[in-house]
Amino acid sequence: MDTAAHHGRETAYRVVDTEGPRLCYVHGSGADHRLWVQQYATGGTALDLSGHGESEDIDADPGYEALSAYADDVLAVAEATDSNVLVGNSLGGAVCLHALLERETDIEALVLAGSGAKLGVLSRLRDWLDEDFERAISFLHEPDTLFHDPGALGSDTDGTSETNGNDSIERSKATMRATGREVTQRDFLSCHHFDVRDRLDEITIPTLALCGEYDRLTPPEYHQYLAAEIPEARREVLPDAAHLAMLERPEQFEGAVARFLEEHLD
Template sequence: METVSHHGRVTAYRRVNREAGPGCCFVHGSGGTGRVWNGQLKLAGRTPLSMVDLSGHGESEDVDADPGYQTLSAYADDVLAVRDRTDDRILVGTSLGAAVVLHLCIDRNVDVDGIVLTGAGARLGVLDDLLTWLERDFDRAIEFLHEPGRFLRTEDPDVVSRSKSTLVETGRTVTQRDFLTCHEFDVREQLDAVDVPALVVYGSDDRLTPPWYHQHLAEMIPESTLVEIEDAAHLAMIDRPDAFNSVLAEFIDSIGD
């Protein structure tokens, strides 16, 4: 892992730089780490890759931030620090990570050539029951998120176990902060401010951010492409890595032309 220091903390990221290309900076979702993108490492033969651990996740130092805009802004600082170090030209975000990417485009006018949004939405309201479990019964929250069609469609025990273990490692406090930040996120009236090409990718069976969330994004972002990944849920990049990579590779090539 490589690191970058900024705003009094250290952010860790995995860098794979084998080929020339626009470069992709990947941003994970709530309770996750950059490891959620391991299935995309095959794309290193096409372009440099950076997988960020947001503050308080994986190997990155935590930040003292209240849930909501303050946390979203801190996570955006993490991504900007990595992007400035690597000069990656494409930002790829899933779920909370997609919210960070949208925030960077809308509020920070980030200098990139394209964005990829998956498991995403212009608003990311969280079920009241899940918010309660995140506060009082973290184990129940983890089980709920791993019911089929939520985080994952696959029931492969190794894949599900790794995903659950990541939430446990991140811990209740940070994971709850992430979901509360999602719950406050709402850019429905600002999507026309996204002024770079956007690839919007969704899993056909995603019950957390269903297809119509993504259809709305694609309708409202001026220059966007909408793609469905069949037989995938919220984390389509894990459920169907080859299909996801094929779509992403085509987008990378279009940016690099």
């Protein structure tokens, strides 16, 4: 993997050259760049936020401090790769919003995928992250949480699949374990503290709020709110998917993003 040096640390990323808009993909809590493997494989950049994957960690409190550090990661990688579109899932969406609201950037478009303007975390999940990490991981992999139908992960529209759903679930769990309890807890607590509902009118670039219809973590209503409050935003809901629609319905996900970019970027 390549790295971008900034703020005394290095942030790892994987890039595949492409023509047209250059997308930078930002993962969510407890994940890493491999969340986006089906997207960046055809062109784009996916990074590991600090403390995830191959990126160096930070000493930051959950909330504004951690989000600021993560935003620095994203903008350093975006600059290194000339990326002009940010695509953020969940925590990654919060990081993208934080970057756009708190920094000067050259970003031209935004995709918020399974995210929101406020990302409150259930009290029982916060407790499990503190006291029983394996229970937290199990909860997140229940139906209609991260995934709607694990057995259909990666399916085409005709229901066929080259991906074993159980293998995908185990890889997701393994990634969260590799990230570790402390960093994953920092991620979720940063989400819990995040609230920019009163600042969405400051987002002045075209924005797509994209979600799975069965997402219980960031439901479609969150995305309707984003579409209503961000001046140049619209919502699209993907059927038969939950929080990680980019894995469950990659073709539909990529099609929605492509249509959005064709409409808004030259």
